[in-house]
Amino acid sequence: MAFPSAPTALWSVSLLAVLFAAVAHSNVVYDDDPLQPVTTDETVSVGGTVTLTCRVAESDNSSLQWSNTAQQTLYFGAKRALRDHRIQLHRSTHTELSITIDDVQLSDEGEYTCSIFTMPVRTARATVTVLGVPGKPQILGFENPVPEGGKVTLTCTSTGSKPPARLRWYRGNQELEGRPNVVAPVPDDPTYNVSSELTLEVSRSDDKALITCAVDHPSLAPGDKRSEQALRVLYSPVVEIVPESDLPREGERFYLHCLGNSNPEPTTYVWKKKDGELPPLAKVDDAYLRFEMLNKSDNGVYLCQADNGIGHSQGEYTLLVQDPTAMSTSSGVDHAVIGGVVAVIVFILLCLLIVLGRYLIRHKGTYLTHEAKGSDDAPDADTAIINAEGGHSGAEDKKEYFI
Numbered sequence: 001m002a003f004p005s006a007p008t009a010l011w012s013v014s015l016l017a018v019l020f021a022a023v024a025h026s027n028v029v030y031d032d033d034p035l036q037p038v039t040t041d042e043t044v045s046v047g048g049t050v051t052l053t054c055r056v057a058e059s060d061n062s063s064l065q066w067s068n069t070a071q072q073t074l075y076f077g078a079k080r081a082l083r084d085h086r087i088q089l090h091r092s093t094h095t096e097l098s099i100t101i102d103d104v105q106l107s108d109e110g111e112y113t114c115s116i117f118t119m120p121v122r123t124a125r126a127t128v129t130v131l132g133v134p135g136k137p138q139i140l141g142f143e144n145p146v147p148e149g150g151k152v153t154l155t156c157t158s159t160g161s162k163p164p165a166r167l168r169w170y171r172g173n174q175e176l177e178g179r180p181n182v183v184a185p186v187p188d189d190p191t192y193n194v195s196s197e198l199t200l201e202v203s204r205s206d207d208k209a210l211i212t213c214a215v216d217h218p219s220l221a222p223g224d225k226r227s228e229q230a231l232r233v234l235y236s237p238v239v240e241i242v243p244e245s246d247l248p249r250e251g252e253r254f255y256l257h258c259l260g261n262s263n264p265e266p267t268t269y270v271w272k273k274k275d276g277e278l279p280p281l282a283k284v285d286d287a288y289l290r291f292e293m294l295n296k297s298d299n300g301v302y303l304c305q306a307d308n309g310i311g312h313s314q315g316e317y318t319l320l321v322q323d324p325t326a327m328s329t330s331s332g333v334d335h336a337v338i339g340g341v342v343a344v345i346v347f348i349l350l351c352l353l354i355v356l357g358r359y360l361i362r363h364k365g366t367y368l369t370h371e372a373k374g375s376d377d378a379p380d381a382d383t384a385i386i387n388a389e390g391g392h393s394g395a396e397d398k399k400e401y402f403i
Contacts, residue, residue, distance in 0.1 A: 069110030132162030236311025260306030
């Protein structure tokens with residue numbers, strides 16, 4: 001057997017020592033080492049794109065390299081090393097090597113290594129976390145309508161989430177508390193199937209109410225994936241009798257309408273008159289009671305019973321037939337307003353007439369007073385007549401004339 005020479009053996013030992021030192025220092029991060037590569041962990045959803053970036057503060061012209069979870073070289077500098085069309089070069093400089101991975105799958109999750117081939121070799125690791133996107137939730141339990149006061153149990157399921165998704169229940173905008181159930185992943189499948197149950201005691205107000213199951217998961221924006229179903233609640237009628245008009249007048253046609261608020265709609269209606277028989281001219285037409293010609297003998301309390309198979313209920317209406325000349329309440333109000341306006345106008349006119357009359361009487365009294373005063377001041381009968389005729393100035397003229 002041939003043995004290696006002493007210098008060759010020494011060189012081999014030295015090479016092993018260097019490699020051992022390189023491996024020993026590969027996981028050590030030197031914060032003050034400008035050649036130490038720096039990476040960041042990344043999170044991406046299935047089907048998305050992730051960018052892996054490796055940087056150094058300074059460069060000694062050594063090449064940077066990215067390796068995958070199986071330690072296969074992806075890129076050495078700007079050179080592609082692994083034939084995978086999903087992996088592309090994003091940027092390559094002396095201080096940075098960035099690559100992208102498109103259409104990420106769950107199998108791409110793990111630690112990726114960035115290395116710089118200095119002496120010793122320096123490395124940094126980046127953990128890629130892949131989120132499994134949950135499927136659209138499915139709601140079961142709406143197969144049959146629920147009677148009022150009964151209970152219904154709804155089940156919501158979603159598959160393919162990683163980590164396990166949370167399912168939230170809502171009635172309208174109100175969040176409800178469900179019972180979650182997480183199914184562990186099967187071998188070779190890291191995703192989870194999740195489900196949640198919701199039990200409700202329903203009332204008639206819940207009929208047509210929207211029940212929502214929404215998926216809460218880091219890979220989704222709030223409300224991205226949800227399902228809605230409307231509750232169907234069966235309940236007995238609540239009856240109301242609605243008249244054709246608020247002013248039933250004698251001699252006119254008239255009808256009463258029986259409204260049964262229920263689910264399902266009422267199927268039968270029974271009309272009766274309290275304390276008596278229905279009038280001869282009153283005809284039952286399913287939900288309507290029609291009067292061909294109203295008469296005051298039709299006055300009374302009318303009853304309608306509606307039945308929808310779930311239950312029945314009864315409503316009543318008091319009919320009071322008015323005279324043919326009767327006016328509606330709104331017309332009475334209008335006439336009252338018009339009468340009030342007319343009364344105000346008449347009052348104002350009367351006030352004006354009184355004021356005007358008093359003014360005229362006072363003016364005439366003043367005139368008579370001046371006339372009498374002129375007669376009293378005259379020295380004789382002739383002068384008094386002249387003064388009474390308003391002739392003071394004439395008297396003066398006559399006086400001048402006699403002079």
